[in-house]
Amino acid sequence: MKTTLAVAAREIVERRLVLLGTLLVGLLPLTLPFLPGLGGAGARDVRFVAAFYLALTIAVAFPIAFGATILVSEITQKRIAFYFSRPLPPVSIWAGKLLGALFISVSGACLAAIPTILVDGKRAFAAFDTSGPATVYFVLTTLLLLAGAHTFSSMVRLRSAWIVLDFLLAALFAALIALSLRSLFLAGFWNLYEMKHSPEWLAWWLAAPLITALLAASYMQVADGRTDARRSHGALSVTLWGLTALLALPLGGLALWVNAATPKDLVHVDGIQAAPHGTWVGVAGAVRSRGSAEASFIFDAMSGRFVKCPFSWDGTVAFSADGTRAAWGEPRFGFFEMKDNRLDLFVADLSAGRPVATGLEPAGWATLALSPSGRRLASFDGKTLAAFDVSDAGNPKQIAVFRIARDLRYTFVDEDTIRAFPRFFNTQVKGLDLARLDITEFSLSSKKSLVTGRFEPGTLPFLRLSADARFLVGTRRTKDDPSAPQILTLHDGRTGAHLMTLSEDLEAPRVRFLSGGRMAVAGVADGKGILKIFLEGERSPARSIELGPAAGAILGGEVSPGRVAVALTPFRSNDERSRSAWKIVFVDTGTGAVSAGPDGLVPADRFSSWFSPVLQPAEAGLPSSCLFLDAERRLVRIDPATGAQTVLLGRSK
Amino acid sequence: MNGMRGNEAAVVEVKSLLVKYGGNPSPTLEEVSFSIPRGSVYGLLGRNGAGKSSLVRCLLGQQKPSSGKCFLFGEDVWKHRSLLMARTGVVPEDPDAPPSMTARQLSAFFSRLYPRWNDASVFDRLRRFGVPPDTLFGSLSKGQKALVSLSLALGSSPELLLLDDPTLGLDAVARAAFFDELVGELADRETTVLLTSHDLSGVEKMADRVGMLKGGRLVLDEDLETLKGRFRRLRYANEQTEDPALYGQELSDFDAVKVKVRGWGVEAVVSNYGDEAFARFAAKEGVVDAEASALSLEEIFVAVAGEASPGRNT
Numbered sequence: 001m002k003t004t005l006a007v008a009a010r011e012i013v014e015r016r017l018v019l020l021g022t023l024l025v026g027l028l029p030l031t032l033p034f035l036p037g038l039g040g041a042g043a044r045d046v047r048f049v050a051a052f053y054l055a056l057t058i059a060v061a062f063p064i065a066f067g068a069t070i071l072v073s074e075i076t077q078k079r080i081a082f083y084f085s086r087p088l089p090p091v092s093i094w095a096g097k098l099l100g101a102l103f104i105s106v107s108g109a110c111l112a113a114i115p116t117i118l119v120d121g122k123r124a125f126a127a128f129d130t131s132g133p134a135t136v137y138f139v140l141t142t143l144l145l146l147a148g149a150h151t152f153s154s155m156v157r158l159r160s161a162w163i164v165l166d167f168l169l170a171a172l173f174a175a176l177i178a179l180s181l182r183s184l185f186l187a188g189f190w191n192l193y194e195m196k197h198s199p200e201w202l203a204w205w206l207a208a209p210l211i212t213a214l215l216a217a218s219y220m221q222v223a224d225g226r227t228d229a230r231r232s233h234g235a236l237s238v239t240l241w242g243l244t245a246l247l248a249l250p251l252g253g254l255a256l257w258v259n260a261a262t263p264k265d266l267v268h269v270d271g272i273q274a275a276p277h278g279t280w281v282g283v284a285g286a287v288r289s290r291g292s293a294e295a296s297f298i299f300d301a302m303s304g305r306f307v308k309c310p311f312s313w314d315g316t317v318a319f320s321a322d323g324t325r326a327a328w329g330e331p332r333f334g335f336f337e338m339k340d341n342r343l344d345l346f347v348a349d350l351s352a353g354r355p356v357a358t359g360l361e362p363a364g365w366a367t368l369a370l371s372p373s374g375r376r377l378a379s380f381d382g383k384t385l386a387a388f389d390v391s392d393a394g395n396p397k398q399i400a401v402f403r404i405a406r407d408l409r410y411t412f413v414d415e416d417t418i419r420a421f422p423r424f425f426n427t428q429v430k431g432l433d434l435a436r437l438d439i440t441e442f443s444l445s446s447k448k449s450l451v452t453g454r455f456e457p458g459t460l461p462f463l464r465l466s467a468d469a470r471f472l473v474g475t476r477r478t479k480d481d482p483s484a485p486q487i488l489t490l491h492d493g494r495t496g497a498h499l500m501t502l503s504e505d506l507e508a509p510r511v512r513f514l515s516g517g518r519m520a521v522a523g524v525a526d527g528k529g530i531l532k533i534f535l536e537g538e539r540s541p542a543r544s545i546e547l548g549p550a551a552g553a554i555l556g557g558e559v560s561p562g563r564v565a566v567a568l569t570p571f572r573s574n575d576e577r578s579r580s581a582w583k584i585v586f587v588d589t590g591t592g593a594v595s596a597g598p599d600g601l602v603p604a605d606r607f608s609s610w611f612s613p614v615l616q617p618a619e620a621g622l623p624s625s626c627l628f629l630d631a632e633r634r635l636v637r638i639d640p641a642t643g644a645q646t647v648l649l650g651r652s653k
Numbered sequence: 654m655n656g657m658r659g660n661e662a663a664v665v666e667v668k669s670l671l672v673k674y675g676g677n678p679s680p681t682l683e684e685v686s687f688s689i690p691r692g693s694v695y696g697l698l699g700r701n702g703a704g705k706s707s708l709v710r711c712l713l714g715q716q717k718p719s720s721g722k723c724f725l726f727g728e729d730v731w732k733h734r735s736l737l738m739a740r741t742g743v744v745p746e747d748p749d750a751p752p753s754m755t756a757r758q759l760s761a762f763f764s765r766l767y768p769r770w771n772d773a774s775v776f777d778r779l780r781r782f783g784v785p786p787d788t789l790f791g792s793l794s795k796g797q798k799a800l801v802s803l804s805l806a807l808g809s810s811p812e813l814l815l816l817d818d819p820t821l822g823l824d825a826v827a828r829a830a831f832f833d834e835l836v837g838e839l840a841d842r843e844t845t846v847l848l849t850s851h852d853l854s855g856v857e858k859m860a861d862r863v864g865m866l867k868g869g870r871l872v873l874d875e876d877l878e879t880l881k882g883r884f885r886r887l888r889y890a891n892e893q894t895e896d897p898a899l900y901g902q903e904l905s906d907f908d909a910v911k912v913k914v915r916g917w918g919v920e921a922v923v924s925n926y927g928d929e930a931f932a933r934f935a936a937k938e939g940v941v942d943a944e945a946s947a948l949s950l951e952e953i954f955v956a957v958a959g960e961a962s963p964g965r966n967t
Contacts, residue, residue, distance in 0.1 A: 006765040014753050082749040084715045086766050087739035161675070227715040230675060 003088050007096020008103065011070065015104050019111060022058060026112040029054060030119055044120055051116035059109035063142045066101040067149030071222065072157050081227045090223035098146065098218075105142050137204070144207060147214035151240065154221065158233040169241045173248045180248070180255040181206075186333060187258045189291040213243040261287040261295045263306050268633035268650045270294075272604045273316065274624030276467055276617050278323030279303070280350050281604075281624060282316070283635065288651060298326050298350060301623055301637060301648055307348050307355060316367075316611050320374025321412075321467070324350055327368050327377050327390070332361065341365075347377065347393035356393035362386070369613075371412040376444070378418055380410060387418065387444050400447045406436045409613035413469040418442040419494070421463050421472060422455060423613075439472075439496050453496035461489060466513055467617035469493045473502075473511050483507055483572065488521060500539045506530060510555040513618035514564070518589065522547075522555035522566050529553040529568045533589045545592045547585050554582075556603035557616060557625025559640040562590045565625070567602040580631035597638070598645060601628035604635060663688035663724070664813050664845040665695070665712065670721035672707045672869075680719070681707045683869045689862070691812075692843040696860035696877070696950075698853065700958050703866040705849045706746060709817045712847070713743060725813060739767055742806030744819040748798035752791025756784065756801045760808060767809040778804040782830055796827030803831060807838055814838075816848045820855060828852060835859065853951040863950065867958055877950070884910075884953045885926035885945045890918035893939025903937055906930050910956045922948065922956040 012019075029050035033043035071094075074080040083093045155166045184190060217240035225232020265287040273282040284296040296309040298317060309317070309328055318327045329343035345360040345368070363381040370377055376399065377390045385404050388396040410420035421439045437460060439453035455461075461474025472491040478484065488503040488511060503509045506523025514520055517536025524530065529547030534540075547553065551572045556565030564587045571578035584597030604627040605616070616622065621640065627648075628636045634650030665688060672682040682704040689695045699705045710716035711723050714734030723730045725737045750759055756779055764770040779786050782800040784793065793801065799819050806814060816835075820828045832855045838844060839859070850856050856863070863880060865873035873880065887907075891900055900919050901912045907923035907930065914920075918941075926945065935943040948956070 003766055006762060010751075010754075010762055013758075014751060078747075079749050079751075081710075081713075081715055081745060082751065084734070085713050085738060085741075085743040085745065086763070087735050087768075088766060089735040224717075226717075227710060228717070231717065 003092040004096045004099065007083070007088065007092055008099040011097055011100025012103055015100075018104060019108060022108040022111045023114065025054065025058075026051070026115040029116050044123070047116050047120060051113045055109045055113040058112050059105070059138070059142065060145065062105040062108045063101070063145035064149040066105060067146035068153035070097050070101045071150060071218070072153045075154075075225070075227070075229055075232055076157050076159075078227060080222075084226050090226070091219070094219045094222040098215075101146055102139070102142060105146065106139060109138075140204065140207070140211065144211050144214070147211060147218060150218050151214050151236065154218075154233060154236050158229045160230045160233040162230075162233045162237045165241075166237055169237075169244070173241070173244045176248045176252050180251040182333075183255040183259055184251075184291075184293075187255075187290070187293040187295070189254075189258050189293040209243075209247050213240055213247070216240075216243055258287075258290045258293050261290060261293070262308075263297045263299045263304075263649050265290070266295070266297075266649045266651075269604070269629060269635045270633065271607050272624075272627065272629075272635065273319075273608050273612065274605050274616065274622070274627065275319035275323030275326070276321050276614070277619070277622070278350075279623045280319070280323055280326065281627065282309075282319075282326070282328075283649060285633070285650070298348065299649070300350070301627060301635075304648075305353060307350060307353050309346070309355070318368040318370045318377075320370040321372035321617075322374065325370060325374025326350055327370050329362070329366060329368060329379075345377070345379065347374075347390050349393075358388070358390060358393055358396045360388060360396055367410075369411050369418070371415050373415060376412065376415060378410065378412065380404070380408065382407065385410065385418065385420070385442065387442075400442070400444045402442055402447075402449060408436075408440075409463065409465075411465055411469075411614050413441075413493075416444050418444070419452075419465070419469060421465065421496070421613075422460055423463075439494065441494070452494045453492070455496050461487070463491075464612070465493055465614050467614055471499070471513075472496060473615065475509065485525070486523075488523075490519075502534065503532065508552065510553075511615070512555050512557060512564070513615060514558050514589065515561060515618055515620040517618075520555060520558075520564050520589065522553045524550055524553050527551070529566065529585075531555070531564065531566055531587050533592075543589070543592050545587055545594065547587070547594055552578075554603050554606050556584075556628075557622055558589075558618075558620040559586070559625050559638070561620040562588060563620075563640065564589055565597065565603065565628075567606075567628075569602075579633075582631075584628070597643070600631045601636060601638075601645075603627075604629050662690060664691050664693075664726060665689035665847055666724040666727075667708070667712070668722050668724070670708065670711060670723065671719045672704065672711065672716070673719045680869050682711075682718070682866075685721070685866070685869075685871045687864050687871060687874045689845055689847060691845055693862055694839065694846040694848065694860045696856035696863040697847060697849040697866065698856065698863060698873075698950075698954050698958070699849075699866035703958075704869045705866060706817065708866070709746075709815060709847075709849060712815060713738070713741075739809070740811060741813045741815060742809060742811035744799065744802045744806045744814070744816045746817040746819070746821060748790070748795075748802050750790045750798075750802070750805075752789060754790055755788060756786040756790065756804070759790065759801070759805055760786075763805060763808060770809055772808070774810075775804045775808040778807065778834065782834070796823045796830075799823055799827065799831060800834075803834060807834075810842070812845060814844055814846045814848075816846065816850070818849050818851060820850060820852045828855060831855075832858060853954055854949070857950040860950075865954065865957060873957060880953065881947065881950070883926055884922065884924055884948045884956070885931075886948055886952070887921045887923060887931075887934075887943065887945050888918065889935075889943035890941040891939050892941050903934070903940055906934060911959075918942070922952075924957075 029047045032046050032050050033039045038046045155163050217236045220239040221232045221236035224235035266285045267288045269283050269285045279300050279302040280298055281301055283299050287293055287295045298307040327347045329345050332342040332344050342361050342363055343366055345358045346355040347358055348355040362379045366379045366381040368379050375391045376387055378387045385402040387399045389399055390396045407423050408420040409423040410418050413419045419441050422437050437455040438451045440449050440451050442449045461476035463472050463474050465472055470493045472493050474489045474491060476487045485505050485507055486509055488509040489501050490499045492499060502521050505525050509521055509523035512520045519534040521532040527549055529550035531545045531547055532541035533543040535542045547566055547568055550568035552569045554567040559565050566585050567582045569578050569582050571581055580600045582602045583599050584601050586595045586597050626638050626640055630636050635648045637646045637648055667685055667687050670682050670685040671680055673680045697705055711718050714730040717731055728737055730737055760772050760775045776786055784797045784800050820831050848856060860877050862876050864871055900914050904921055908925045909921045910924050911922040931945050
């Protein structure tokens with residue numbers, strides 16, 4: 001330590017005139033208010049600003065200048081031998097010079113501000129952030145600039161062949177680290193909001209290894225290179241790139257690993273979206289041991305096969321009616337930021353298992369729909385409804401474009417026709433444009449649109465279309481109170497004409513079309529779960545079945561012909577406590593018999609009503625009807641015949 | 654002695670030293686081995702580019718040899734440089750002290766580095782040399798810089814002095830002052846000295862052993878007196894032939910380093926002179942007026958370094 005301080009003191013004494021000069025330059029801000037137009041009431045501010053920028057300039061310029069010269073010049077001119085022929089260990093030479101340069105750089109910036117602080121007192125002092133963290137950042141930044149300037153200067157000035165390797169590896173590692181970080185960011189490995197909202201924290205998290213590598217490299221350069229310029233450069237390069245490799249390669253490995261997550265790595269499933277037919281479901285959730293990364297997959301609930309969606313921001317997937325094709329959008333990113341709020345569209349033949357980029361770029365938040373066969377894709381970006389032939393997904397062909405300046409929900413009703421209907425959650429919206437209440441059909445072959453129906457203002461419910469497009473089901477609140485009963489209505493799917501009221505007395509009513517033209521409606525009334533069964537063509541329920549005490553009811557699918565699953569909970573809230581309180585009951589729609597199912601499960605597609613404009617098809621025994629989420633949000637399949645439960649995805653805590 | 658330690662009786666020991674620089678196919682130093690016992694003054698000679706400075710850098714632990722090792726006081730100098738430098742005084746070829754420091758500041762700086770530092774002895778020497786202690790090092794003349802370097806090198810009372818051509822470019826007065834001081838220092842203490850110099854008269858005055866580098870190899874390594882004893886200049890006429898091409902054949906009993914045919918006869922430098930051999934040579938048929946004269950170190954250096962390797966007839 002004694003010898004280190006001796007070297008540092010020598011460096012400082014040798015450059016004492018620089019510090020004196022800085023102090024004199026610090027007088028300049030005091031003279032500025034005497035210039036025309038800079039005096040008067042704002043004189044103090046002029047001094048503050050000038051002193052601040054002067055100190056900032058010195059804080060940047062000094063470490064770069066001293067970093068580039070204080071060791072490298074002595075090595076190139078062989079003057080470093082002066083130290084190596086004395087009883088000085090390399091660490092004293094290295095640390096002494098570094099400390100000296102650090103002291104001069106930091107004190108130089110401080111000295112430049114001192115005259116202004118002396119004249120203006122505490123108020124001027126307040127213009128500079130002198131808090132503990134700011135001081136640490138300042139010193140670390142100075143250290144980074146010193147070490148960076150020294151390293152770059154060494155590479156350029158030592159004139160050895162290592163420079164070729166330096167620039168090659170610098171480019172290689174920079175690309176590897178940047179791509180790895182990008183990949184990790186896009187995968188959500190780091191959650192910026194969990195980093196205490198602190199970009200500085202993140203910046204230093206990344207800068208700390210860089211400073212460490214640069215300092216270690218410069219130390220090895222002195223310790224092993226000594227007076228030999230070529231060897232000194234070699235030691236610097238080997239250490240720097242060795243340490244960089246130690247950082248970059250595991251980082252690259254981590255990025256590969258994070259992105260190689262499979263559905264089996266899902267810790268829990270945040271939500272699923274089931275294909276209308278077949279066994280494929282869209283699943284998304286957090287993945288184990290991968291920070292806050294989340295992943296989305298289209299997963300075959302029977303075979304376990306999957307297609308990974310590299311980045312599906314909300315797990316929303318459009319399926320073809322036959323469940324063999326899927327389409328989804330992924331945000332287009334610049335290097336680290338989302339670019340122009342645009343999407344890249346992907347289509348996958350699920351049996352082939354590989355997504356194909358279509359090259360289509362709708363604006364962000366576009367909604368998608370696939371035709372029944374999956375050969376046609378429609379996207380709506382809020383202004384334009386466009387349809388494409390995606391038979392060859394990599395080479396899509398535009399079929400038709402419609403300009404529509406309104407919000408809407410839409411789906412293919414057949415290969416040639418897209419039906420759009422209003423999309424409002426709040427039925428109390430006033431002053432609605434009548435055109436926004438239309439039901440419109442768009443013909444792809446004729447490229448014409450036809451208004452087929454319209455809702456009246458004030459009566460517009462939240463709408464979903466039945467899978468066969470014959471009916472629209474509407475839910476409408478009469479009061480701005482989530483616990484109040486809602487009106488569930490059935491409308492003609494094409495004209496919107498009111499056909500019947502399914503329920504007026506149930507809280508949060510939900511509907512399912514069942515096989516044989518029947519319908520099931522479930523909800524809560526007077527603290528009890530209620531299931532109503534409607535037969536085809538009848539305007540009043542054939543049965544109204546009490547399911548037992550409940551504050552909430554979720555209607556599941558028809559797990560087997562005539563057998564419907566309903567989940568009941570005693571809690572209104574949807575919190576951790578309520579998750580394990582769900583109880584499944586199976587209801588025989590023919591007899592009204594209620595049998596208890598497993599506890600702690602809820603139908604897996606419970607939230608799909610919010611993002612899918614189309615209800616599940618009326619088909620008994622759909623695989624997706626047998627999928628449930630347990631209290632730990634694991635995806636569970638129930639065998640309708642035996643009641644046996646199989647955990648498909650998710651991990652127990 | 655094992656592979657990790659040198660001969661502890663030798664203050665300096667160099668073992669099979671090889672120094673190569675990238676891009677240069679021939680090594681700068683090759684298979685160089687020698688040792689310097691305690692109290693010796695070793696003169697290391699060689700022409701410019703012979704590898705002296707590389708050897709000195711290796712000996713100071715400033716440069717890692719491609720292979721081989723250098724030991725000071727029995728320790729590997731690359732590994733223990735810092736400790737060994739506390740026992741070593743160095744005067745470099747180019748005075749490398751920071752130009753913005755005075756001799757006084759340098760002495761103060763060194764006093765924090767060396768365990769045994771004698772400020773008074775430094776200033777005493779500077780006074781004797783007539784060098785002002787408060788003048789910036791960069792403002793001193795070359796001779797004054799060398800004398801300041803010597804004063805500082807002796808300030809720690811080193812057991813080993815390593816002088817790398819310290820009088821290069823000095824005038825005769827400065828050279829004399831430098832060597833006089835050195836001789837005085839050696840008389841006072843049993844300091845071991847390794848001296849490289851182009852000033853061969855200075856080396857001859859001090860050294861008791863010399864080594865000579867040529868083409869990266871150590872071609873000579875022996876006591877100065879022995880060296881001077883075996884080298885002689887022979888002058889003679891040869892009456893047996895008038896064909897200059899045959900001159901020198903009569904020298905077959907000697908290792909002739911150099912043979913020159915002059916108008917009056919033949920002049921040769923031999924490296925294995927002996928009185929009996931000379932008597933036989935002088936009595937050879939045709940050899941007339943043979944005489945042998947001793948050579949200065951400089952003459953030996955010129956004969957050996959200037960042409961082919963010693964021991965080979967030319």
